[in-house]
Amino acid sequence: MTDDNKNLYLAIALSILFIVGWNFFYGLPKLHQPREAAQQAQVAANGAQPPGTTVNPIAPSGAATTPAGVATTAAVDRSRQDVLKDSPRVALETPSLAGSINLKGGRIDDVSLKDYRETVAPDSPIIDLLSPSGSPHPFYVETGFVGQPGATTPMPNANTVWTADKAKLTPAEPVTLTYDNGQGLVFRRTLAVDDKYMFTVADSVENKTAAPVTLFPYGLVSRHGKPVTSGYAVLHEGLIGVVGDSGVQEIKYDAIAKEANGTKLMDGTGGWIGFTDKYWAAAVVPDQSQPYKGRFSVTGQDEPKNYQTDILDDAKTVAPGAIGTVTSRVFAGAKEVNTINAYQSNLGIKKFDLLIDWGWFYFITKPLFSVIDYFFKLTGNFGIAILITTILLKGIFFPLANKSYMSMAKMKKVQPQMAAIKERFPDDRAKQQQATMELYKSEKINPVSGCLPMLIQIPIFFSLYKVIFITIEMRQAPFFGWIRDLSAPDPTSIFNLFGLIPFTPPHILAIGAWPIIMGFTMFLQMKMQPEPPDPVQKTMFNWMPVIFTYTLSAFPSGLVIYYSWNNLLTVLQQLLIAKRAGAKIELWDNLGGLFRKKPA
Structure with a gap:
């Protein structure tokens, strides 16, 4: 992956994180004000002067x-x-x-x-x-x-x-x-x-x-x-x-x-x-x-x-x-x-x-609900309907994703040539770019195509968020186990061992099981890419799953389940395409690097 592509991924990730984080820190405190206290205040206000x-x-x-x-x-x-x-x-x-x-x-x-x-x-x-x-x-x-x-x-x-x-x-x-x-x-x-x-x-x-x-x-x-x-x-x-x-x-x-x-x-x-x-x-x-x-x-x-x-x-x-x-x-x-x-x-x-x-993405949000509602009527469970819809979306965009991932796989294979270009023209960026473009042309690589899947997922992500958050059909809709309301956050918390310890942690520590699963699948997806050479980018990508785990813990559990499932399907898809392209699968080396001792 080129530095430009990595910067684009980083910019997109930071944009999503900003929007998600802004909703979390601005909107969520209002959502979790005790309803009874708010109602009592309103009653008191009504009593202060007649309607x-x-x-x-x-x-x-x-x-x-x-x-x-x-x-x-x-x-x-x-x-x-x-x-x-x-x-x-x-x-x-x-x-x-x-x-x-x-x-x-x-x-x-x-x-x-x-x-x-x-x-x-x-x-x-x-x-x-x-x-x-x-x-x-x-x-x-x-x-x-x-x-x-x-x-x-x-x-x-x-x-x-x-x-x-x-x-x-x-x-x-x-x-x-x-x-x-x-x-x-x-x-x-x-x-x-x-x-x-x-x-x-x-x-x-x-x-x-x-x-x-x-x-x-x-x-x-x-x-x-x-x-x-x-x-x-x-x-x-x-x-x-x-x-x-x-x-x-x-x-x-x-x-x-x-x-x-x-x-x-x-x-x-x-x-x-x-x-x-x-x-x-x-x-x-x-x-x-x-x-x-x-x-x-x-x-x-x-x-x-x-x-x-x-x-x-x-x-x-x-x-x-x-x-x-x-x-x-x-x-x-x-x-x-x-x-x-x-x-x-x-x-x-x-x-x-x-x-x-329905929001800005009305043309996506409303049809997306119709698809989820169709599968709900077949299965009787909105959570399963979301999982099936995710598979369907992956299938629809598979040709584009396949082309994109193939391009990324080819780019991984030419990393040595790109490093050689930098060594050949260490102080001349114009010649570096010219030689890089010639390499792309000879290898039939489109560097922009590697970003398309993420760009497409952004409106779908927010459209699904809107569907889960605003539609009454998702209100109090159960999934399995402890998820009794897909429109509400995961009620469990790692800080009381998911209910094993008789302790109710404060809201800020309510990081449930599904957000942790989501964070792990996001970690695996990030490890599918080569480690960035830039230390700042590397630190940011390493911390991204942790930040998203904490931030999305306050979001509807249905959205977190979708994100977890989507991440897992993406990892499997990338493994399949990388194997077909004969490209190196970075996941194993990146995971192994976590346990190897760094040289003194």
Whole structure:
């Protein structure tokens, strides 16, 4: 291998190490803050001052903001269950969801995910996604109408108590809520829900007056207080939406306050808007054929601030004796890939798949998940699916790798000639390079091809990292033995002999069995190459497996298993190709050199 190639390998390795290390030291401390402490702090913040009013939906053009209604105020430190008892409710029961619809305000503000629990323990509580105003973590969805600027006609608001025609909302039985404002307008809200996470909301107004009435349909998702986030820069958590053809808009909680007046406005036709967590999301989806205005906003100077995403449709005029209806959808649930894809294709929701943060390598990440998911359905184990996918990737790139490794093998064989060139022209680098290029030409060697496998592996590595880290399908997915969650780090540690010693080491010493296996396979891969003559490079390459073992110990175990398996396959591949090329296998000499005594 030439010095230039070694420098390139070193640069690539250092780049990967920098990115991995930056995520480890910047993102991981946030991830491992005790969740309970963060939640208690947020509860305390909510208790310091009552939750604020709902941020108003976008005002109709040229008018002052029209209130959507005042949020209810709760007593300090009240539990979610206590707050739910404060208002009349319609029960929500589907194969995937449990909860209720609040008849006070007509909000969707109590949604729990029946298929997902907080931990891998089977008796762990299920995930609570949406919660009412006044609870420790208010998070809810609201739709309806706002009136014209200056209009005095009573409109439904957060304190309006609706009547329901049924006691329970199920996939088989929609529920219709009704409110009569007493001045000739009758509002109805029909809610339907499927067996997963999508609500269909039909808001209508019947005009019994003698004059036409003009209203503006709106929808919003409101969140009081900044939620606990994982803190990783490679994952977006916060306000998100696709409004028209603008592409996906992502703003983190701290960033929205930096916008002018804490507001970001958009407009277009088609799309959706809401909030995304790592695995869950809530969003409003307007009529995909009608133009609307979208907004991200935050209010409040101190914590807890109120964050909101909302939409406002164009004015809708309802003639006397007529009924005007607007249909929108509300997503509240888990970001399951196949479910999200089905909603996009079946309901025609523009770019709804971008609710999942596939990252820069979208064109690799999403197909890669599909392949892993296919093998999971065959084997029933995501860990095995990752191993099979790795073999498949190795097979696809084998011709390129074979050509690359053959070129590297030829370069090893001409090392004596290259050393002779340096001795012949010790002080003339131009002649060294000219003679080296002539040697490459005569031996049909392409020095750049030796770097291609590593360059190709970089986007695949990060794409697989994204798949394992962001997809809910990997959450709490077991492998074998002690790996019960492929999306979490290896829970063992060498510092308590992997559980044999009754001692729980601090997080900084949590170096598990799989990271050590990964480090060993990386060590073998490094030893497949000739020892660098430069002492600095040699020291760096010798320490690289150790550094990566420590750094990747905090990464998802599924990624570490992939990396270990990939390293082992690479070593076997290099051994095979080197043998076919008749090149010297450096591994044995490099391993033997570890035990030979150095001359005094």
